[in-house]
């Protein structure tokens with residue numbers, strides 16, 4: 001769970017950084033999306049790098065979800081009788097929302113892939129009649145709709161909570177929280193990753209909504 005989780009952290013950091021290219025304008029953003037597909041050529045075929053990444057992410061998500069189900073079951077078997085009253089002393093909100101927060105992030109990923117990658121749903125099409133499916137057009141048309149921006153911001157909040165505890169937890173699993181100092185460092189890493197990733201991702205939808213990024 002920890003290793004697949006760290007792989008996701010690497011991916012979201014890279015993806016978030018790439019998204020910030022939207023601030024450089026339409027041409028630069030589409031150029032970046034195009035370069036991503038040419039990465040590694042001629043050693044790799046067109047989209048070769050992208051496919052290696054997709055397969056890696058798919059394996060990681062299967063491992064991550066399988067581990068989550070196994071842990072969920074182990075916890076249920078260890079305590080088959082429900083607590084009469086539960087007092088959450090000493091546990092963080094993010095640690096208590098790992099399961100349902102994780103499910104929320106998973107549902108978001110399915111919607112996100114349909115939206116931007118698999119079906120390329122341009123939600124403004126009906127209104128504008130714009131058949132443009134370039135990455136930049138999809139981005140701007142999507143977040144021009146206030147409810148889509150809200151939907152993504154809610155997903156980023158769920159992601160922030162998941163990353164906050166997930167980062168600490170993965171470092172703990174890897175044996176990197178054995179002293180008070182290293183535990184404090186792992187906690188700080190959780191805050192930094194959560195704020196940088198979710199904050200960085202949120203900048204683009206918000207900037208489209210207020211008109212800083214436009215077509």
Ligand code: HEM
Pocket residue numbers: 012015019033034036050054057109112113116117135139152159201202204205
């Ligand atoms: C505000 C947040 C986000 C925005 C604006 C955004 C935007 C995009 C865009 C524009 C693409 C298409 C890129 C292209 O076709 O070149 C894309 C693809 C993708 N995004 Fe996101 N993304 C966000 C958050 C996330 C998060 C949190 C995850 C995962 C946890 C994620 C996972 C993916 C994946 C797996 C792809 C498909 C890559 C591929 O196989 O081509 N995204 N995203």
